[in-house]
Amino acid sequence: MSTTAPHLDAPEAQTAPSAPPHAPQSRRPKPVARVVLHVVLALSALTMILPFAWMILTSLKTPADLAQFPPSFLPEDWAWSNYSEALQAAPFATYFRNSMIISVGHTVITVVFGAMAGYALARVQFRGRELIFLAFVAMLMIPTYTKIVPQFLIVKFMPLFGGNDIFGQGGSGWLDSWWALIVPGGLSPFAIFLFRQFYLSLPKELEEAARLDGAGELAIWARVYTPLIKPAIATVSLLTFQDSWNNFLWPLLVTTRDDLRVIQVGLAVFQQEGTTQWAYLMAGTTLATVPMVLLFLFAQRYFIQGFTNAGIK
Amino acid sequence: MRSRTTGALAALAVTAAVSLSACGGGGNAADGTTELKLLTPIFEGESGKQVLEEELLPQFEKENPGVTVSVDYTDYGSLNEKLTTSIASGLVPDVMMMGVGWIEGFADKGVLQGLGEFGIDYDELSDEVTAEVLDAGMWEDELYAVPIMLDTRIGIARKDLLAEAGFDEPPADWEEMREYAVALTERDGDKLQQAGLDVMTLDPRQMFEVLLFSNGGSLFNDDLSAPAFNSPEGVEALQYVVDLVREDRVEDIGYSSADVDTYPVVNGRAAMMIGHNDVWVKAQASNPKVAEQLVPFMVDGTEEAMFHGGTLVAMSARSQEKEAAAALLEFLTSAEASLAASEQRGNVPARTELLESDYVQSNPMVQFAMENLDKAHPEGGVPEWLEIRGDFAAAVEAALLGQKTPQEALDDLAADAQAAMDRS
Numbered sequence: 001m002s003t004t005a006p007h008l009d010a011p012e013a014q015t016a017p018s019a020p021p022h023a024p025q026s027r028r029p030k031p032v033a034r035v036v037l038h039v040v041l042a043l044s045a046l047t048m049i050l051p052f053a054w055m056i057l058t059s060l061k062t063p064a065d066l067a068q069f070p071p072s073f074l075p076e077d078w079a080w081s082n083y084s085e086a087l088q089a090a091p092f093a094t095y096f097r098n099s100m101i102i103s104v105g106h107t108v109i110t111v112v113f114g115a116m117a118g119y120a121l122a123r124v125q126f127r128g129r130e131l132i133f134l135a136f137v138a139m140l141m142i143p144t145y146t147k148i149v150p151q152f153l154i155v156k157f158m159p160l161f162g163g164n165d166i167f168g169q170g171g172s173g174w175l176d177s178w179w180a181l182i183v184p185g186g187l188s189p190f191a192i193f194l195f196r197q198f199y200l201s202l203p204k205e206l207e208e209a210a211r212l213d214g215a216g217e218l219a220i221w222a223r224v225y226t227p228l229i230k231p232a233i234a235t236v237s238l239l240t241f242q243d244s245w246n247n248f249l250w251p252l253l254v255t256t257r258d259d260l261r262v263i264q265v266g267l268a269v270f271q272q273e274g275t276t277q278w279a280y281l282m283a284g285t286t287l288a289t290v291p292m293v294l295l296f297l298f299a300q301r302y303f304i305q306g307f308t309n310a311g312i313k
Numbered sequence: 314m315r316s317r318t319t320g321a322l323a324a325l326a327v328t329a330a331v332s333l334s335a336c337g338g339g340g341n342a343a344d345g346t347t348e349l350k351l352l353t354p355i356f357e358g359e360s361g362k363q364v365l366e367e368e369l370l371p372q373f374e375k376e377n378p379g380v381t382v383s384v385d386y387t388d389y390g391s392l393n394e395k396l397t398t399s400i401a402s403g404l405v406p407d408v409m410m411m412g413v414g415w416i417e418g419f420a421d422k423g424v425l426q427g428l429g430e431f432g433i434d435y436d437e438l439s440d441e442v443t444a445e446v447l448d449a450g451m452w453e454d455e456l457y458a459v460p461i462m463l464d465t466r467i468g469i470a471r472k473d474l475l476a477e478a479g480f481d482e483p484p485a486d487w488e489e490m491r492e493y494a495v496a497l498t499e500r501d502g503d504k505l506q507q508a509g510l511d512v513m514t515l516d517p518r519q520m521f522e523v524l525l526f527s528n529g530g531s532l533f534n535d536d537l538s539a540p541a542f543n544s545p546e547g548v549e550a551l552q553y554v555v556d557l558v559r560e561d562r563v564e565d566i567g568y569s570s571a572d573v574d575t576y577p578v579v580n581g582r583a584a585m586m587i588g589h590n591d592v593w594v595k596a597q598a599s600n601p602k603v604a605e606q607l608v609p610f611m612v613d614g615t616e617e618a619m620f621h622g623g624t625l626v627a628m629s630a631r632s633q634e635k636e637a638a639a640a641l642l643e644f645l646t647s648a649e650a651s652l653a654a655s656e657q658r659g660n661v662p663a664r665t666e667l668l669e670s671d672y673v674q675s676n677p678m679v680q681f682a683m684e685n686l687d688k689a690h691p692e693g694g695v696p697e698w699l700e701i702r703g704d705f706a707a708a709v710e711a712a713l714l715g716q717k718t719p720q721e722a723l724d725d726l727a728a729d730a731q732a733a734m735d736r737s
Contacts, residue, residue, distance in 0.1 A: 064599050268390070
């Protein structure tokens, strides 16, 4: 992982007069203010971490512990066996692998094509550009549920796949295949929007210099501008990965085979009509959260920069 | 490039507009075997899968050579979407399971196959399945689905806590239930320590239905043209529970909810409840001593009644292998499969002969439910039920919170239900 923060000055910052260097004493907040700041931050951190702690503690409780009222914070008997028992309730290894393939697939497609589309909307002049951008923004407002049936039909009637003829009749199209799992969720308007905002904030001089050196549009995108927007790539990757990892309904609808199902489907085993096996559900959820936590720790610095820089110009 | 894309999109639009060719899930495979597709919201997880795919289905396939079954598992929460998308695309599973109250809507849309022509008929089955339970599979005098397992909502009391308050038996009727509930409520200052009657650990709709049915009310009128839950019987039923909560304060709003891990009667936070028959299995897991103290009773306003939900098996009207699908439906609703499914979830088998089974005899709640299935009422009745049912909780809660009178809450709900019924 790179340790140097990318140069990300917005054009306004470029033209703004540089601020005088701060005096050392004004750089450091006053002791009292610092204590208050730390207390506030510690409380916020505690509020954030508490649900996670509760999830992990619940995952280690026996039925007798769970039945206690008022609920005990720490388990009386640490039931580590909840984890092995939860893992036996469904073929989690297969589900985990599938979730991984889908999430990585979505992330790669989104980063590559989202960055290209964002770049085109930000830096390539063509007629109707603003209109297309507005259409992408409008797409952000379409609720997922309204898209499910039309999207399902498109997948089912995909011509020349799964026994379908050229008119998409006669077979099952992409249903029950990796195509249905990876292609429909592969690109989101939000990612394109975020990339566009980043590309907009970069100085035009870089592009001009690259053109003088004879670089083509693809080279400018790939070698000049994209390396400068690592925070956007980290942000989009993380959000896309998380969305795919947590997706439950779509993978369930387009597959009928257990070997194509995902981890969230496995977790649903513990949550049936009228009854929830909390200890197992929390054990499974804890394990399902691990990749997300690792990914966040890995991309944390860029991710935070991504959000602080994603303001609309 | 652009014209090719446009062409492809146009082709897709045309395709989607073309009326769907009838293609069921099953069909003849190249090697002459018949493959049936089964969609199930039960038999979940590895344990359920093992029961279904290693114990039950091999037996079916042995009895029906040349027929194989491929199973698609879903959860109840996504079953409606799963069915809707498969119907929209024409890939309906040959055999599918769904809940009580679902049959009317899917049968009305022509998705389900009437079972009469396959020799599965109401009169014949009523010797083996309680009539009240079979009714859940009927639509317009035709049987479309047969139950595999049931779940009931009944009165449940803690013998030990009742004895402490000087009651030997569970309450016999509404009046006694209220009297007991008041006597059994314990507060420390204003803080509720023990609810006299817990009505919150249950979906508000189902809780209301238990009281509605026990007061002689019904959800819809006889010809299913209008809602009837806002009848005087319905209003009285909701008023009864509103009085329990708001006047007698036998339980506080928010004291419990339908997704708690442990029922309040199990950990001593309530003396009685209107609840699910799985309470006994849950108590066995967390505190077997308490399980021994649990005693079921019928809620009785003007008549003894309980609510029953459950899972029914139906087949697709579009199946290309209807004979085989009917055979699978019969197999899945046989005593053996019904028992296996019920055991896996701690529920109530649908076949009366199973009352004598070891499983039922070893679970007092399930045994009680089975002995009283003739007093069980299903929910549903109209094709729009799945749309209407979602509004019940808010109406019941509005009355419990005092935002509306029971009459207003039920009238508003009935107006919405009527609008939904008129729309289709």
